[in-house]
Amino acid sequence: MRVLMLTTFDLDEYVYAALRAGAGGFLLKDTPPGDLPAAIRVVASGEAPLAPTVTRRLIVGFSRLPEPARPVARELGGITGRERDVLALIARGLSNAEIAGHLTLSLATVKTHVGRLLGKLGARDRAQLVIVAYETGLVAAARPPR
Incomplete structure (x- = not known):
């Protein structure tokens, strides 16, 4: 089963929790209605749509992580x-x-x-x-x- 998280809450902890739980994408309720069917198809095909604000924060969050300890x-x-x-x-x-x-x-x-x-x-x-x-x-x- 593939899951697309759609929420009004633009909070990092919700994004991380949804992705850790296996969500294939994360969109906010202000996503234009016409984009939702396309996002559902994208998740069903194995891609991962993310709201633009979420994507930017994920990238910034990863950039602040220390270098990985494992080779x-x-x-x-x-x-x-x-x-x-x-x-x-x-x-x-x-x-x-x-x-x-x-x-x-x-x-x-x-x-x-x-x-x-x-x-x-x-x-x-x-x-x-x-x-x-x-x-x-x-x-x-x-x-x-x-």
């Missing part, structure tokens, strides 16, 4: 170099089609890589793949200027 190689040792490339692009927010274009791969090949990443990393959806990519240090959020 990347140990955490991601079971994935191939190409899967690592795909995971990094997923973490940057690219769609399957965009990844295919960026890496000069077919859409079917990208979908295969995504499926293998989900299985190898024990992730339920793309949102969890993004978390793994950041937690292992494969990608790092840009530090905001101070």
Whole structure:
């Protein structure tokens, strides 16, 4: 089952709790009504729509985390170099089609890589793949200027 969280509460703790509980996306009730059916389809296909304000705060939050204590190689040792490339692009927010274009791969090949990443990393959806990519240090959020 895939879940899209829709709430009036734009609070970080709600976002984190929903994502930890397995929600595939998080939108606020001020999302335009026409965008909701598309968001439902996106979650059903395994993508992870997030409200723009939520996305920005997640990135800022990750950028403030200390460097991971565990080496990347140990955490991601079971994935191939190409899967690592795909995971990094997923973490940057690219769609399957965009990844295919960026890496000069077919859409079917990208979908295969995504499926293998989900299985190898024990992730339920793309949102969890993004978390793994950041937690292992494969990608790092840009530090905001101070």
